[in-house]
């Protein structure tokens with residue numbers, strides 16, 4: 001069953017139209033990957049779901065409920081976590097302090113326990129719990145950002161370009177972590193990725209967005225194998 005979906009969605013920014021008739025579906029416990037060229041509207045899709053972009057027509061549904069007009073902060077409370085592109089951590093604060101801040105809406109007594117759970121999920125961060133986030137490597141910092149987004153146990157975690165600008169080995173580490181979150185914690189994840197090939201390899205469902213329209217929807221591995229799309233839009237040459 002779809003936990004999150006858009007139906008006939010047209011959206012953009014003010015009068016600007018970016019997305020056209022988007023039917024997007026996120027299934028529980030799966031990794032849904034959205035790929036496509038720069039400027040295709042991938043970030044706008046996440047912004048529209050969250051309620052940051054302007055919706056011109058169509059619907060956003062969460063757990064079967066129409067949330068098209070629900071503001072972003074309420075969607076966050078309902079269980080949608082959004083880690084924006086270039087989303088960052090407070091570099092002057094320690095790993096632990098960053099996690100604490102991310103848990104600010106939780107009942108106070110739950111925070112320390114939740115921090116421990118996150119540090120169990122990310123053992124590297126446990127080693128660095130007292131270190132200032134600014135001294136972490138690019139990959140570690142992204143792990144911290146994901147950990148922060150997970151503090152409130154979101155039902156859906158939306159990640160925008162989590163691996164961009166990372167060295168190949170770190171790309172692999174971040175994606176492995178995403179897979180682990182799905183497999184061990186049954187976390188539902190939406191991932192917008194520039195590293196299309198690697199992301200589709202670990203994904204369940206794949207979407208290809210080109211110039212604001214959805215060109216492919218289906219099995220992630222099949223998109224990877226698709227003779228036309230793979231070559232035209234994803235730079236995958238066989």
Ligand SMILES: Nc1ncnc2c1ncn2[C@@H]1O[C@H](COP(=O)(O)OP(=O)(O)OP(=O)(O)O)[C@@H](O)[C@H]1O
Nearest residue numbers: 013016018036037038039040041042043044045085
């Ligand atoms: N806040 C904004 N206000 C106005 N236009 C915007 C805004 N954000 C994005 N756009 C425009 O919307 C279009 C789609 O942008 P979007 O950021 O969704 O693309 P993207 O697929 O995420 O690209 P990239 O791979 O570069 O991140 C672009 O033409 C962009 O210039």
Ligand SMILES: [Mg+2]
Nearest residue numbers: 042043044085
């Ligand atoms: Mg983007």
